[in-house]
Amino acid sequence: MLRTALESATGDLAAATHLGAYRHMLLARLLDDKFAALYRAGKIQGGVFLGRGQEALSASIGVSLQKNDIFAPLIRDAAGRLAFGETILEAIRTYMGSALGPMRGRDGNVHRGRPQDGYLPMISHLGAMISVVNGTLLARRFKKITGTVGVACIGEGATSTGSFHEALNQAAVEKLPLVLIVANNQYAYSTPTHRQFACEDLADKAPGYGVEAHRLKGNDLTDCLRGVGEAVKRARFDGGPQLVVADLLRLCGHGEHDDAGYVTQEHKDSALGRDCLKVAEKFMLEEGWVTGEQLEVLRSQMIHEIEEAVAQVQREPAPDPFAEEWQALSCGGLSDVRMD
Amino acid sequence: MLRTALESATGDLAAATHLGAYRHMLLARLLDDKFAALYRAGKIQGGVFLGRGQEALSASIGVSLQKNDIFAPLIRDAAGRLAFGETILEAIRTYMGSALGPMRGRDGNVHRGRPQDGYLPMISHLGAMISVVNGTLLARRFKKITGTVGVACIGEGATSTGSFHEALNQAAVEKLPLVLIVANNQYAYSTPTHRQFACEDLADKAPGYGVEAHRLKGNDLTDCLRGVGEAVKRARFDGGPQLVVADLLRLCGHGEHDDAGYVTQEHKDSALGRDCLKVAEKFMLEEGWVTGEQLEVLRSQMIHEIEEAVAQVQREPAPDPFAEEWQALSCGGLSDVRMD
Amino acid sequence: MNITYLEAIREAQARALKQDPRVFIYGQDVGAFGGAFKATKNLAGEFPGRVLDSPISEDAMVGLAVGAAMEGMRPIVEMQFADFSTVGFNQIVNQAATLFWRTQVACPITVRLPFGGTSGAGPFHSQCIEAIYAHFPGLIVLAPATVEDAYSMLLEAVALDDPVIFCEHKFLYYHLKAEKLPEEALPVGRARIAREGRDLTIVTYSAMVHEALAAARELAQDGWEVEIVDLRSVKPMDTDTIMASVARTGKLLCVGEAWPWGGVTAEVISRVASEGYGLLDVPPQRLNAKDTPVPYHPNLWAAHRPTARSIVAAARKLFRQ
Amino acid sequence: MNITYLEAIREAQARALKQDPRVFIYGQDVGAFGGAFKATKNLAGEFPGRVLDSPISEDAMVGLAVGAAMEGMRPIVEMQFADFSTVGFNQIVNQAATLFWRTQVACPITVRLPFGGTSGAGPFHSQCIEAIYAHFPGLIVLAPATVEDAYSMLLEAVALDDPVIFCEHKFLYYHLKAEKLPEEALPVGRARIAREGRDLTIVTYSAMVHEALAAARELAQDGWEVEIVDLRSVKPMDTDTIMASVARTGKLLCVGEAWPWGGVTAEVISRVASEGYGLLDVPPQRLNAKDTPVPYHPNLWAAHRPTARSIVAAARKLFRQ
Numbered sequence A, B: 001m002l003r004t005a006l007e008s009a010t011g012d013l014a015a016a017t018h019l020g021a022y023r024h025m026l027l028a029r030l031l032d033d034k035f036a037a038l039y040r041a042g043k044i045q046g047g048v049f050l051g052r053g054q055e056a057l058s059a060s061i062g063v064s065l066q067k068n069d070i071f072a073p074l075i076r077d078a079a080g081r082l083a084f085g086e087t088i089l090e091a092i093r094t095y096m097g098s099a100l101g102p103m104r105g106r107d108g109n110v111h112r113g114r115p116q117d118g119y120l121p122m123i124s125h126l127g128a129m130i131s132v133v134n135g136t137l138l139a140r141r142f143k144k145i146t147g148t149v150g151v152a153c154i155g156e157g158a159t160s161t162g163s164f165h166e167a168l169n170q171a172a173v174e175k176l177p178l179v180l181i182v183a184n185n186q187y188a189y190s191t192p193t194h195r196q197f198a199c200e201d202l203a204d205k206a207p208g209y210g211v212e213a214h215r216l217k218g219n220d221l222t223d224c225l226r227g228v229g230e231a232v233k234r235a236r237f238d239g240g241p242q243l244v245v246a247d248l249l250r251l252c253g254h255g256e257h258d259d260a261g262y263v264t265q266e267h268k269d270s271a272l273g274r275d276c277l278k279v280a281e282k283f284m285l286e287e288g289w290v291t292g293e294q295l296e297v298l299r300s301q302m303i304h305e306i307e308e309a310v311a312q313v314q315r316e317p318a319p320d321p322f323a324e325e326w327q328a329l330s331c332g333g334l335s336d337v338r339m340d
Numbered sequence C, D: 001m002n003i004t005y006l007e008a009i010r011e012a013q014a015r016a017l018k019q020d021p022r023v024f025i026y027g028q029d030v031g032a033f034g035g036a037f038k039a040t041k042n043l044a045g046e047f048p049g050r051v052l053d054s055p056i057s058e059d060a061m062v063g064l065a066v067g068a069a070m071e072g073m074r075p076i077v078e079m080q081f082a083d084f085s086t087v088g089f090n091q092i093v094n095q096a097a098t099l100f101w102r103t104q105v106a107c108p109i110t111v112r113l114p115f116g117g118t119s120g121a122g123p124f125h126s127q128c129i130e131a132i133y134a135h136f137p138g139l140i141v142l143a144p145a146t147v148e149d150a151y152s153m154l155l156e157a158v159a160l161d162d163p164v165i166f167c168e169h170k171f172l173y174y175h176l177k178a179e180k181l182p183e184e185a186l187p188v189g190r191a192r193i194a195r196e197g198r199d200l201t202i203v204t205y206s207a208m209v210h211e212a213l214a215a216a217r218e219l220a221q222d223g224w225e226v227e228i229v230d231l232r233s234v235k236p237m238d239t240d241t242i243m244a245s246v247a248r249t250g251k252l253l254c255v256g257e258a259w260p261w262g263g264v265t266a267e268v269i270s271r272v273a274s275e276g277y278g279l280l281d282v283p284p285q286r287l288n289a290k291d292t293p294v295p296y297h298p299n300l301w302a303a304h305r306p307t308a309r310s311i312v313a314a315a316r317k318l319f320r321q
């Protein structure tokens, strides 16, 4: 259906790119909404972490990557995950702990991925995935695979971790095609940026590592597509590590348990507070790339798709503790038998 | 004796400062030489780490500090330690493991200090002392003690540690009077700078933290006194954290076990390779602040002083394992008695 | 009044801040927000300038605390989850733990670790890592099982001159309630008999005390009287109380929510085997979490950790011998 | 030919690099310099581009290795000293150790830890921290005691699909020599009887095997025949071999250079107490380093760790019972 709109857009590349990314943004938003509803209904145990307000940035990452690239998303990257090829089924299965999900109920919510597909499953420790991406890129250099890049996503809070620093420096020393995306959503949980760092702009960190910097408006899809696209391209064509800093605002709690009462009215009222989804819609409508009606249809199709997937996953088997191999090693024979 | 030279220097403040710092430089060099000799003679167990080539920078730190300041030196700071008030006896006792030394034989060589005097004993883990200095400074803020600063020293290699990053950022967020001195001696053990970082200049890191930067010629006492002095002053008068980057060359092995065969001829021949002690002497002689003869007398006095101290320490008791309280807790009553 | 384990932790901190100007709190989101679990709720307001939000920098958080302690302060560091303390590990085990021994300058810091499993928390928000801290000399490792102990032991932790790793169990935060806060308490380092019995000693700590108590109630229906030793302090470990209990019962089961290899349970059994060998009439046993990361799905999680049910089964096996 | 323990480690790495293009080495100063201990001497020259100097970034070193492993490589990470691995601790225990369990993608990395005490090395260059790694599920922890094992176990470590913590003892680097490198070896996970005897089983590993052997020789002069079990692999632990030895001797002494609380010795005794209770005719004992940081001064150091002398004394005490 969007494809129709697209076709009528007289082959405009910008239209195609925007609409392609927008699809993932919307799907991610609706999926997030569903997770929030399931959480409120007590259907999800543990935390639910949404990417509301960050879809433009996240989707731009996903669409800028190719199949063989590496992607290490973080907690607010539902859109980027979808754009990188994750199905909503995988996301729902992980949240619901389905035995058929990629994590088989062993890990949950945002802690999902498929390393064999270059889609890395985050551990919780902030900053820890960046050097892992470095490792995948170095491996490719060893294997003489060229032209691939790796993206690692973090929030502005995670720039305070030692892991962030060591990994970005490491990538710079090795000149790896790492694109490090910092979503500065103004808060780390409740902590405002002035308690997190004292530099004028996080992009000012780049010269200190000898890497290139890109600044972008995180709630403006056009700017995100441009900025992320450029950074990925620079990395792909031997420009070395790229640091992308996007300013935006988290339009939800840290997790669904959090009412985000600490977000200031000033922030909400500022340009940062504009919902990237609405901004993108308005822009596309104004450009005439899509009609309001088409968007409505798309939305209800997606909701339907999500509802069906949730219903399917709810019928799927939960992991069975008795069938579970309680075994952390891949070399089963080396398990410490007395540890059962 | 130098005081005489000084007096005759018509009350020149620059002369006084240079001569004062030079004293510590020379004493440190001679002390280091003695440690090297003792090491070669098998009189010191474990490593011996010298500050040869780094005395101008290190002494400048010590003389820029006041009694109530905090100082966390690293392995190449014999000069700064002396200038901050350490006696050669303390240094020798620590190296020789004397029971009367500040570390009572429990820790050795460069791992010495007196926290109660604001002189922090390094642990080996690089970068780990910086946040400790932050803590002392924060404590003083709590205690409403103003006007004191804290200096932490590291090498360029330690800028790659997560600890460095977290601590510098922490100091910036808290606007602590931290002066972080990076002695870029071109090598971390054997590792050249291009395998350690990729920025043009380590001082470029400062804007990324929102702190002030100072660059200086690490083997030029005049520049060190100026640069370190300025940084300390800025910190003392509420300028927030200061990052000082000094370029120089280590004129010895990483430790005395190391012949430093990896140091390039190019480095040795460059301006960085000039011995700060010689540079300072030449300058002071040219300025007429001191005579060659006076320097000779000073040197032999110091050698004598060191020899006497070594002889004294060699007569001192070694720690006695039977008299030792094998007890890691200060609350002795809470020791796990079964752990003996 | 009805006070939860979590509120007790808040109250203890409030009292420590009130009675000792040297105390301050440092951690992520502990300020105006009151902490991820609300363990510092309102404290920033009540004690202006003394409850500070830190950057996400566990290494520097602990380092700063050590430095402040050197200058006579008594910092409390909150780790958002125990699991994240692995990033600050070096500063804890090498900086804090060695300071007094090396310099005779005390290091009175308290590192609060919200630890232990809750349903759906997964591999990185559930860990029980008390054993890795207890392995290092120079640290005190506490793990209160009751509201009263959460309060009194935290107060004592702050008052102690040594670094304390304070393991507070997230599962107990809201579940556990008490009528009021205690005025007196057993000192740190002493275990507590949580239930008396003559047939079997169960040595355990933290959340597992409650699983053990439930197991004991079930076993009591068959006439077995189980004695439960709540360690309270993992290091130092109160071997005397353990030994005295084993002397009474002749049987020992150690239960820990942590992984087995080198855990608290291994340490307890090793001590009893070495020092109280003659006291046992059947081999001592331990029951731990399985040797895998902590699973996310509630079904897997419930099977991964010991529960009243698996404790009952282990006890029955001991009785059958 | 006369090969040291250190040379064996170099040779194993040379062979691994030669026979498997997926192997590379990453660590501080491992390149042209050949490593702080020369364990990678000449390897950068022999295998251009495959032996890389890392920045001083232990966290990122391990993280990079995990990423490379995901993509099919077999990295060897050298920590300059085991003590500094505490800075990379999180990546080891949370990233590497959980990867396979979470994703079914293997994590074949080897982290080499030059560990253990040498005279004058002090608190931060002497530690034995194998137990903290063994506590975490998902890691294999090895500690070879001989030149032959250093070689064959390192080769096997690199070949294994799981993350291996390879504890190589610095005291053995130069002291220990062998005629030649082995072609065959016991597999990882199996302990070795280092000496046969009927009167007492000493279970130990790494450098302490040699102290125990010296003790056994001294005790033999009094007619005591001591059996020594060299664990080789700390996790998994070969409980069967331990149990069989204890069945033969009826007496158990566990010796470890590490700190006592929750260490290898506690784990061994706990297992024997639980599974081999009837086999013992006196209570099992352990002998460890003292529960303080490792001292710098040679006199203190020699008293801090177990030695042949203190092992003899502990054994005699057992014989007297």
Ligand SMILES: Cc1ncc(C[n+]2csc(CCOP(=O)(O)OP(=O)(O)O)c2C)c(N)n1
Pocket: A075, A076, A124, A125, A126, A154, A155, A156, A157, A158, A159, A161, A183, A185, A187, A188, A189, A250, A254, C028, C056, C058, C080, C084, C087
């Ligand atoms: C090392 C570490 N410390 C603490 C946490 C707990 N934690 C989880 S998310 C979060 C805030 C992250 O903020 P930011 O990086 O800005 O990302 P955002 O949530 O805003 O997207 C914190 C403190 C963690 N996951 N890892």
Ligand SMILES: Cc1ncc(C[n+]2csc(CCOP(=O)(O)OP(=O)(O)O)c2C)c(N)n1
Pocket: B075, B076, B124, B125, B126, B154, B155, B156, B157, B158, B159, B161, B183, B185, B187, B188, B189, B250, B254, D028, D056, D058, D080, D084, D087
């Ligand atoms: C965290 C950590 N990793 C590794 C080491 C081992 N090490 C000791 S000194 C050193 C080189 C330090 O280089 P640099 O910081 O440049 O200081 P320099 O020796 O040149 O003065 C290394 C790698 C350490 N002490 N700490």
Ligand SMILES: [Mg+2]
Pocket: A155, A156, A157, A183, A184, A185, A186, A187, A188, A189
């Ligand atoms: Mg944020």
Ligand SMILES: [Mg+2]
Pocket: B155, B156, B157, B183, B184, B185, B186, B187, B188, B189
């Ligand atoms: Mg250097």
